[in-house]
Amino acid sequence: xxxxxxxKRDKTILKKILKYCEEASYAHQYFHEDKAFFYxxxxxxxxxxxxxxxxxxxxELAKSLTPETRRAYPDIPWGGIIKMREIFAxxxxxxxxxxxxxxxxxxxxxxxxxxxxxLEGQNGDSQD
Numbered sequence: 664x665x666x667x668x669x670x671k672r673d674k675t676i677l678k679k680i681l682k683y684c685e686e687a688s689y690a691h692q693y694f695h696e697d698k699a700f701f702y703x704x705x706x707x708x709x710x711x712x713x714x715x716x717x718x719x720x721x722x723e724l725a726k727s728l729t730p731e732t733r734r735a736y737p738d739i740p741w742g743g744i745i746k747m748r749e750i751f752a753x754x755x756x757x758x759x760x761x762x763x764x765x766x767x768x769x770x771x772x773x774x775x776x777x778x779x780x781x782l783e784g785q786n787g788d789s790q791d
Contacts, residue, residue: 667735673728674785677778680724684775687717691767702760714767715751715758721774722748739777 669677690713694700701707725733725744733741747766750758 667732669732669735669785670729673732674782676724676727677782680721681775681778681782683717683720683724684771684778687714687721687767687771688775690714690717698764701764711758711760711763715763718763718766718771719748719751722746722751736777736781739774744774 690710694710697710701710722744725741726748728741733739747762
């Protein structure tokens with residue numbers, strides 16, 4: 664991770680992103696990581712909605728990060744995260760379950776680890 668001293672505001676945003684990553688992971692565990700249940704049109708609605716709201720919030724928060732912070736951490740696909748939020752906000756009825764599942768299973772754990780590393784690296788900064 665680069666040596667970059669971010670604002671207190673951006674640190675707070677990253678902490679919130681991490682919280683929503685944890686909440687999405689918790690929902691996934693709560694529903695026993697059951698892919699068939701997730702895809703079930705009727706019963707899986709609560710599972711999908713819970714996860715989708717967490718991912719939506721992550722995108723909303725990513726939009727709020729300063730461009731400097733987003734540029735400082737190019738390993739995180741900020742543009743894709745923000746684009747996913749736009750899909751959830753404006754085209755939720757067309758949401759692709761495969762994309763949502765893939766984001767939950769593959770992207771959220773990676774994002775969580777990367778954000779944790781960023782925050783760990785920022786702990787010693789005095790710009791708070």
